Amino acid sequence: MENARIIIVEDEPIISADLAMYMKKMGHKVIGKAYNSERALDIIAIHQPDLILLDVNIEGTKDGIEIAGIINDKYKFPFIFITSYSDKETLDRAKVTMPYGYIVKPFNERDIVSTVEMALFRISSEKQGAKLDKKKINDISTSNLTRKEFEILEDILEGFSNNDLASKHFLSINTIKTHVKNLYMKLDVNNRAAVITKINKL
Secondary structure, three states: OOOOEEEEEOOOHHHHHHHHHHHHHOOOEEEEEEOEHHHHHHHHHHOOOOEEEEEOOOEOOOOHHHHHHHHHHHHOOOEEEEEOOOOHHHHHHHHOOOOOOEEEOOOOHHHHHHHHHHHHHHHHHHHHOOOOOHHHHHHOOOOOOOHHHHHHHHHHHOOOOHHHHHHHHOOOHHHHHHHHHHHHHHHOOOOHHHHHHHHHOO
């Protein structure tokens, strides 16, 4: 998805500015910024974003996970959590809101780009009701993907981390890393962002 409309909900101005810069470099438009939960809910109600970058520990009367619950109930806009918290309690609360990604601070540009691209691909696919065409994937691969590699590719495009993949497929993390490495080799890429870019061109 190109020229996506993005809302940034982040109470640290420097981080908010960095996120806006990354979105602009990716060709997307930031249509609103909020530094607290009250302003965030106002902006979300006014605009029709394609994606929201949502800080979990936002200032105000509600935290980001509570805002996510409201988004799901009233608007159905997709969002990615951005947080400095990665403890089990926070993750458990966050997971039930079905985010399109989860980025832990401190992050770098690659973290943001790859997660946003994967989220936007998933959003676009859901809107189109599209499924990956295995034949098209094999046509651009150096050799045909195995059934498991194709399943892992689908999950990568859904935003699954290696740990998520290991849990879903009941495989060790090392086995997952081997599958992912083989997948990258066959697609002639070296990271998740490059996978998204290549698949988007099909």
